[in-house]
Every structure is written in structure tokens, then in C-alpha cells.
Amino acid sequence: MRVSGGNVKGARLKTLSKRSVRPTTSVARQAIFSLLANRTNKWHYVLDLYAGSGALGIEALSRGAEWVDFVDSKKSCCNLIKNNLERIGGLEWAHVYCCSVNRALNFLSKSFHVFLLNK
Secondary structure (H helix, E strand, O other), rough: OOOOOOOOOOOEOOOOOOOOOOOOOEEEEEEEHHHHHHHHHOOOOEEEEOOOOHHHHHHHHHHHOOEEEEEEEOOHHHHHHHHHHHHHOHHHHEEEEOHHHHHHHHOOOOOOOOOEEEE
């Protein structure tokens, strides 16, 4: 899987070898971010819930988001997101929370411009 747009367009992202997580397709990611770009230019702080491989949040970083918080309850997904962030040099613009979405929503107090939810 590759980042479909932005400053790290074409960067390869790893996915889990099992079918337990199905990454959002490139076409879907392009559609989502095309809609966002046409609607607003204010989507600096992004929350990626049920993040899986982190593809949506990483796409947001590539396309100009200043910060992304990733949330997933699976340790394998959290490790994968960190690995993918390291691949694109995005570790300093993101944080990965390895906990349930309900728990994360109870302690995350930041104001987010965009919520990405892929369950």
C-alpha cells in the first residue's frame, strides 16, 4: 500500500499480513481527502480512530495536517502505525494511543478539526 497524495506521495506503508485489518483503499483515501480539500483548508489536528495501519492519518499528515492522534486497541496495529510513521519521518507530528476508542475519548482534550473513523 502507498500514500496516495501529498508530500510523501508514493511512500510504501506496511500492513498486517493477517486479514484482521483491511486498510482503506487508495481510491477511498483520495476521495476523502479530495472532499476535505474542497470543503475547508482547516484540518490541522486530526484524530484517527480504529486506526489499523494508520493509512488515513498518515495520508492526512502527507497532505498538510500538523498533528494526528492515532487510536487503536490492538498492540500489533499500534506497532505497525509507529513503524509506518517512522518510514515517512512522521513520528514528531503524531502520537499513537494503544487503548480502546472509548477510553481515548475520555482523556483526549484537544480540539480536532477532522475525525477519521474506519471501523
